[in-house]
Amino acid sequence: DEAIHFFAQFLKNNLRKDDIVVRYGGDEFVILQEGLSRNDAFVIWQRLVEKSKRLKFHGFKLTMSVGIASYPEDGESFESLFEVADIRLYSAKRAGRARVGEYGGNRIRIPSIKFVNRAEEVDRLLSNISNGVITVIKGESGVGKTRLIREVLSGIRNREILWSDCLALERKISYYPLREIVKYKLLRGGKDLIKYIPEAYRVEIGKIVPEVLEGIESEGNSGFDRVLDRYRLLEGFNYVFNLGEKAKIIVIDNAQWMDEDSLEALKYIIRNRNPDTVFIFASRTEDKVEKSEEFFRGLSREHPVDEIFLSPLSEAHIKEIVRIIVGAEISLLEEYVASNAGGSVFYAEEIVKSLFELGYLRFMGNTWDFKEPEEEIAPRGAEDVVMRKFSRLSEDGKELARILSVVRKGYIELLMALTGFNEGRVFGLVDECLKGGLFVENEEYEFVEYRNELVREIVYKREISGLKKRRLHKRVAEWLEKHCPEGNEEDLAYHYRMANIKEKVVEYGLSSAKKARELYTNRSALKYYNWVLEALRPWENSKEKARKYAEVLLSVIDVKEHLGLFEEAMKLTGEALKLSERFNFADIKGRVFNLKAILLWRMGKIKEAMRLLKEGIEYLHSANLSEEIGMMYNTLGILYNTQGEYKKAIEVLEKVLLFSEGKERLKTKALINIGNALNYMGEYEKALDYYERARDISKKEGDKKRYEIASL
Known part of the structure; x- marks a missing residue:
């Protein structure tokens, strides 16, 4: 505490009078500095880091690591700035400490430099190491088991760490993890370690690790028995593991693949281990091997064992x-x-x-x-892991996995129809794929699916050819349409798109987009609208198709506006305007004017937006299009409200009511906006009356969105 006190004083003495220094916790400080660029801050803190290296604080040498975040480049809230500074602090520590973190810029950092959301597991593993408790860490592949161990061990001092990984095993090799630990030990400690192993034990280890025998036969021991003496071998392993003064931590990663000889040997070694030796096992749950599971159960009966399960991250x-x-x-x-x-x-x-x-x-x-890829990508590293699991399946299991990569939601009846297998066979193959780590069960909706979308996409791209792909998608779509179309519109749109049946893509794509917008999932809506546009091309030779294309294009513009993609939306208004003029779609042209005005407003160009609206209203009067006129008056009223011109807003919005006969949604919008204007003017009773009228109409029409707005 005294050293920290002296360090805090060092900071205050070397910073400006107005700089704020706060002890955040333990040995961490937060400093707020106004009026500095990020580059200036970097120079200042680099100088202080170097200066701190030359000093002692209450008799202690301390080093300082720094992370810098600058407003507004790195964030606009304290929370976002703090997170960036924290990331850069971790970068400084990982790079060797006593420096300013430079994380960011034009590169990515993999593996990620900060360990996320495993604080409880870290504490448990640290406690187990301190108390000599055997730890078994379980979880799906890629969930972070190895990283958890490395994160904890990176802070461990005065312990020797011996590591073996069984992942490389394509077939069982006797004593594989123990062989690897012996090799690792010799690599770290040098060949001179061999002479400290009693010859009887050295000879037995040498029979499975030839490096240990280098030079022995030349000393007159060429006639030793090649038959293993298991007792001497196991004692030899114990001897090797315990060489050296430091207490040991022995890690066996991917322990589910340990061979039977290693399992038997480890029982003996753990039973006779040095009390300071700690064992950590990491095991994949989807590659569950009964022999390994039996070994872990046996350990827990004889020794203190803590099983840590890592669930997937949120x-x-x-x-x-x-x-x-x-x-x-x-x-x-x-x-x-x-x-x-x-x-x-x-x-x-x-x-x-x-x-x-x-x-x-x-x-x-x-x-x-x-830029989001149009199709899912399959990273090479992930592909290797997935295809290794796929290769372990039976031939029928592989075929089921291929079919499910197309189906996505594996209802048993659907899988039976596509495979031709009976129910019992399908259940058996599903069970095989579940144990193989490819599938999971969706108990709520009673189907099986891939563990995640990436795994499915990898199998799909690697195993399904073009013709087979289209035929399977068509069969899946037809089965869903016949047996359970309600609630499966998104799947039907997807499968018909992959089968290249365009009229069905338009039908189900539009219903899926509508559903997505009702749920405020605008990115999903955008995806479905783009599928529909794709299905409607080419539209040039059909006026009916051109109108449908234009209407969907307007929906895309609207969604992009809601997502804040104003520049992209503005480009599309040009395409929609040309199309409307080519086919003389006056109502489409009016709606383009309205959407373009909204975009101009959202981009801060209010006067330009108002001018365009007035021009559009004049054009629509000449075309006698009442609904579109009302729509544009409504937008104009909103703009007057934003400018504080509430009386003008009410005057314009009252006109909307004249043009909204039979157009209840438009009427509801106008009533809400008039209520807003009255509310801003302080005329609360009148405002309440308009809001209640809007709520009553939207309730009657089933317009959930307007009902909620009016109620609020």
Whole structure:
């Protein structure tokens, strides 16, 4: 505490009088400095880091690591600035401490430099190491088991860590993890360690680890028995593990693949271990092997064992990892990765890496730019893991996995129809794929599906050819349409699109987009609208198709406006305007004027928006289009409200009511906006009357959105 006190004084003495220094907790400080650029701050803190290296604080040598965040480049709220500074602080520590973190810029950091949301598990593992408790860490592949162990061990001092990984095993190799630990020990400690092993034990170890026998036969021991003496071998392993003064931590990763000889040997070694030796096992739940599970159960009967289960991370934590990897907040990127990673840290990192390598994620100027791929990508690292699991399935199991990669939602009756297998056979194959770590059960809706979208996409791309793909999608769509069309509109749109049946894509794509908008999931709505536009091309030779295309295009513009993609939406208004003029769609042209005015308003160009609205109203009067006139008066009234011209707003909005006969949604909008104007003017009783009228109409019409707005 005294050293920290002296360090705090050092900060205050070397900073400006107005700089604010706060002890945040333990040995961490937060400093607020006004009027500094990020570059100036970097120079100042680099100088202070170097100065601190030359000093002692109450007799102690301390080092200082620094993370800097600058407003507004790195964030506009305290929380976002604090997070960026914290990430850069971690970067400084990981780079060797005693420096200013420079994380960010035009590169990604994989693996992510900060460990996310495992504080409880870290504390448990640290406690187990301190108390000599054997730890078994379980969870799905990619969930962070190995990373948890490495994170904890990175802070452990005065312990020797011996590590073995069984992942490389394509077939069982006797004593594989123990062989690897012996090799690791010799590599770290040098060949001279061999002479400290009693010869009888050395000979037995040498029979399975030849490196140990180098030089022995030349000393007259060429006639030793090649038959293993198991007792001497196990004692030899114990001897090797305990060589050296430091207490040992022995880690066996991917322990589910341990061979039977190793399991038997480890029972003996753990039973006779040095009390200071700690064992940590990491095991994948989806690759459950009964022999390994039996071994873990046996351990818990004889020794204190703590089983730590790592569940997949939440979408919020995956988004945090994405921010750490790129050093910036990119909402669309975070959504994309979180929706495809299935809570897996490994998959999240592989997705970001692939997006960067393929050019979908680019650093342009001083900021990141992300363009969402039209089709899902399959990162190479993740592909290797998934296809290794796929290769272990039986031939029928592989065929079921292929079919489910097309189906997505595996209702048993549907799988029976597509495979030709009876119910018992399908259940058996589903069970095989569940145990193989590819499928999970959706108990709520009673179907099986892939563990996450990325796993499905990898099998789909690798295993399904073009002709088979289209035929399967068509069969799935027809089965869903016949047996359960309600609630499956999105799936029907998807399958008919993949089968290239365009009229069905239009039908189900539009209903899916409508549903998505009702749920305020505008990005999903945008996807479905784009599918419909794709299905309607080419439209040039059909006036009916051109009108449908124009109407959907207007919906896309509207959605992009809601998403804040104003420039993209504005470009599309030009396309919609040309189309409306080519086919003389006066009502479409009026709606384009209205949407363009809204975009101009949202972009801060109020006067330009008002001028366009007045021009549009004049055009629509000449075309005698009452609903479109009312729509534009409504937008004009909203703009007057935003400018504080409430009486003008009411005057214009009252005109909307004249043009909204039989157009209840338009009438509701106008009533709410008149209520807003009266509310701003302080005429609360009148405002309440308009709000109640709007609520009554929207309730009667089943317009949930307007009902909620009016009620609020």
